[in-house]
Amino acid sequence: MTVATVPGRRVRVPRRYVPVLVTAALFLAMFAAGGIRYEGFATGQIILNVFIDNAFLLVVAVGMTFVILAGGIDLSVGSVVALSTMVAATLLKQGWSPWPVMVLVLLIGAVLGLGMGAIIHYFEIQPFIVTLAGMFLARGLCYTIGTRSIPIDDPVFTAFAQTRIDLGADMWISPGVVVAAAVVVVAAYTLHYTRLGRNVYATGGNEQSALLMGLPVARTKIAVYTISGFCSALGGLVLSFYMLSGYGLHAVGMELDAIGAVVIGGTLLTGGSGYLFGTVLGVLVLGLIQTIISFEGTLNSWWTRILIGLLLFVFILMQRLITARRR
Amino acid sequence: MAPPAPILRMKGIGKQFPGVKALDGVDFRLLPGEVHALMGENGAGKSTLIKVLTGVYDIDSGEIELAGRPVAFPGPQAARQAGISTVYQEVNLCPNLSVTENVVIGREPRRLGRVRWKEARRRAAELLGRLDLHIDVSAPLSAYSPAVQQMVAIARALDVDARVLILDEPTSSLDKDEVAQLFRVMRRLKEQGIAILFVSHFLDQIYEIADRMTILRNGRLVGEYLTSELSQVDLVAKMIGRELADLERLEDRPPAREGAPLVEADGLGRSRAIEPFTLTIREGEVVGLAGLLGSGRTEIARLLFGADHAGTGSLRIGGEPVGLRTPRAAIRHRLAFCSENRREEGLVPDLTVRENIVLALQAARGWTRPIPRRRQDELVAKYVSALNIRPADPEQPVRNLSGGNQQKVLLARWLILEPRLLILDEPTRGIDIGAKAEIQRLVAELSGGGMAVLFISAELEEVLRLSHRVGVLRDRRLVAEIDNDERLTTGALMETIASGAAS
Structure with a gap:
């Protein structure tokens, strides 16, 4: 006896993959259009350059994916990135050796995230408000350290900045991309093959149910903000490899880029649905828009923002339609 | 074994x-x-x-x-x-x-x-x-x-x-x-x-x-x-x-009346809530609904008031077919609904008695036409004394009143709209015996004045005391409609609820 009909065996795309596939199609279309329109566009290095220029954003967006999947939001990431570059630059200038600096920076980011997560969970405050406060706090801390840009001349950091990892066929990547790729792989494994990852999805799907199912909701919620804080700090380190400076005005508004990348990657802002691969695609789409605009040459760079804005509208509407059909 | x-x-x-x-x-x-x-x-x-x-x-x-x-x-x-x-x-x-x-x-x-x-x-x-x-x-x-x-x-x-x-x-x-x-x-x-x-x-x-x-x-x-x-x-x-032996006949039962049909529901139903039912409520008539909790009592009320959408059937008010899609439409046809959860769905606990009472009237007039304060005070004073709301202070927050008096405030809110049909869902639950008697007396008076009342209560005695006709519900179905005449007792009603057929 079978009660429910088994969903069709025909070749049909499960609805949960639709947003990711739409983003993938968009990315391919943009890449193809760019290749037709501009000479020297359709090369592998163009895509690798997008990764090189946005490695820090990718790292931060991975952390953001955890938070959004669990049904939260983290507005503090951009400020934590700036704070990380600032702390790193200052300590290096005072003669600290680079490795302890990196460990300390990562620790600071994780602890900030842990604190915000704990406040969100135990005091039942909107994540929007708590992380907004965290955003002001971290940005303010940057300026108490210093108001000017602090250059980094540590040999380890400059090595990270200048090393080219050759991939053959005239293609290369920076060490930052390797870091980002490692983060993506570890995060994807965590989300899909560990209890923590599944609890993130469950909590984002229905927190009340997750609690009644006996899942550690408190630990999960605090963990996602800790992960996001850690990723922000790591993103800050990658950014300081890229910029070779610490500055309180680095990464202004980056939290919105990260959220944008996650949403364009097909993750539902209400939580519980989405894939890390989508976030990678989201970052690629954002980066490719910038590349196309710079190839176009005549367009003001603010057109990047306009296009991102339009894309976000489209994707949020699409999500709405998908969730509306589900009900 | x-x-x-x-x-x-x-x-x-x-x-x-x-x-x-x-x-x-x-x-x-x-x-x-x-x-x-x-x-x-x-x-x-x-x-x-x-x-x-x-x-x-x-x-x-x-x-x-x-x-x-x-x-x-x-x-x-x-x-x-x-x-x-x-x-x-x-x-x-x-x-x-x-x-x-x-x-x-x-x-x-x-x-x-x-x-x-x-x-x-x-x-x-x-x-x-x-x-x-x-x-x-x-x-x-x-x-x-x-x-x-x-x-x-x-x-x-x-x-x-x-x-x-x-x-x-x-x-x-x-x-x-x-x-x-x-x-x-x-x-x-x-x-x-x-x-x-x-x-x-x-x-x-x-x-x-x-x-x-x-x-x-x-x-x-x-x-x-x-x-x-x-x-x-x-x-x-x-x-x-x-x-069953303890259940006695009640004396002062209202005489049945023959008014014009006010609300006629024909095959009205909603899947998973209530099976299609046909029910006519006449002017000046009190129709009671009896049945166990979850038998579909509240669902009937919500359908008649437009709080839920009917899946099937039609509804006529005063002889004209209407489609009530929202409670606002129902209020325009002068239907009123005192819901079961007065705390959650009815009253605003932090507003005063006066504000709570004029709320529905104000909503009916639209927010661009505020009710003059003097008229508010008149209306409120009239109903506070008519319903014997205590304390008789219109500026008390409703939250400070007892359950029975809160219920009366909710009633007053609907009564100033002068509805043609008043739907009362468990109006006497959880209130003390004195307030209960007052609300029962009020229902009798209102129907005497020509208002139709749909009265829902888990207390069979109360239903019998007030209603001219009783609809019996069981497992989300209206199984019987019984005239409340000499022969009907709570025992008979109970049997109908239990067996699902009119005896």
Whole structure:
């Protein structure tokens, strides 16, 4: 006896993959259009350059994916990135050796995230408000350290900045991309093959149910903000490899880029649905828009923002339609 | 043959909430391999007993024994680990996750921290197979019907070695076939020796599936009975709390009237809420609705008021067909609805008596035409004295008033709209006897003045005292419409509720 009909065996795309596939199609279309329109566009290095220029954003967006999947939001990431570059630059200038600096920076980011997560969970405050406060706090801390840009001349950091990892066929990547790729792989494994990852999805799907199912909701919620804080700090380190400076005005508004990348990657802002691969695609789409605009040459760079804005509208509407059909 | 030793025994359970004795010396036992129904009207203590058993609440007195050993559960997780699993009325699962995950999450098979999905899917399919359910376990839960989701919840409950399975109103959102499917599963589990505690408001379902029942009333134990030895009439009497012999005829019954039909519902219905019903309410007539909780009383009221959309049928008001899509439309046709949950759906506790009373009138006029303060004061003063609202201070926040007076404020709000049909859903529940009598008197006066009233109450005596006609509901169906003449007694009414046919 079978009660429910088994969903069709025909070749049909499960609805949960639709947003990711739409983003993938968009990315391919943009890449193809760019290749037709501009000479020297359709090369592998163009895509690798997008990764090189946005490695820090990718790292931060991975952390953001955890938070959004669990049904939260983290507005503090951009400020934590700036704070990380600032702390790193200052300590290096005072003669600290680079490795302890990196460990300390990562620790600071994780602890900030842990604190915000704990406040969100135990005091039942909107994540929007708590992380907004965290955003002001971290940005303010940057300026108490210093108001000017602090250059980094540590040999380890400059090595990270200048090393080219050759991939053959005239293609290369920076060490930052390797870091980002490692983060993506570890995060994807965590989300899909560990209890923590599944609890993130469950909590984002229905927190009340997750609690009644006996899942550690408190630990999960605090963990996602800790992960996001850690990723922000790591993103800050990658950014300081890229910029070779610490500055309180680095990464202004980056939290919105990260959220944008996650949403364009097909993750539902209400939580519980989405894939890390989508976030990678989201970052690629954002980066490719910038590349196309710079190839176009005549367009003001603010057109990047306009296009991102339009894309976000489209994707949020699409999500709405998908969730509306589900009900 | 001696019955097997109980798997679960609760003795002298007492539980006190501020101001209320929710449970008072309740004994309860559960035998392995039986379906045991827990019966009682709302507020009888069923859900408190379940929450005590599952470790949500601790007990003030008494003891719980599981398989002969005394136990005390600090929380739901501990109760689960001891083998007591609960499936709640609302399916508490994550619809965004796959069926597999919903069954195994929190207990996924792992190797070195890595979830073994293949093994997890195999285990989920096996558990669902025990329930005769063969579905694609990798599909998301949201792809399946509520009934299947309920089965998945049961499969999850069985994943730990459950010895006691508590099903708290599992059938309230299921249709007939789905209920039959659930019952097949329950019988199968019973054969496997699992003790099932079953709560449902549907008497037919209880009689179909339960072997034994325990009846509670007002937090006290009425008794434990074999289902086969207790007739439905006796069961209803025990739940409501009066022996049939005690029920007397009431004297001052209003004379029947012949007004023009005001509201005519023809085949009005909504799937899963109420089966299509036909009901006419005349001007100046009080129509009572009687039936147990969950029998569809409130659903009829909500359909007539446009609070829910009717799936089938038509509605005519004053002879003209209308489609009430929203309560606002109903108010325009001068219908009024005092809802059952006055705290949640009716009153705004922080506003004053005056503000609460003029709220509906103001809404009817539109916010651009404020009611002059002087007119407000006049109206409010009139109704505060007419309904004897105490304290007679229109500027008191409603929250400070007693339940009965809050109810009167809610009534006043609708009465100043001068409705043609007033729907009262449990207007006298939880209020003291004096206020009750006043509200009853008011209903009689209003109908004397030509207003039609639909009166919903769990108290049969009250329904009989006030109504000209009584509609009887059972299992979401209007089973009978009886003129309230000399022959109708609460006993007859009770029999109709129990048997489902007019006697």
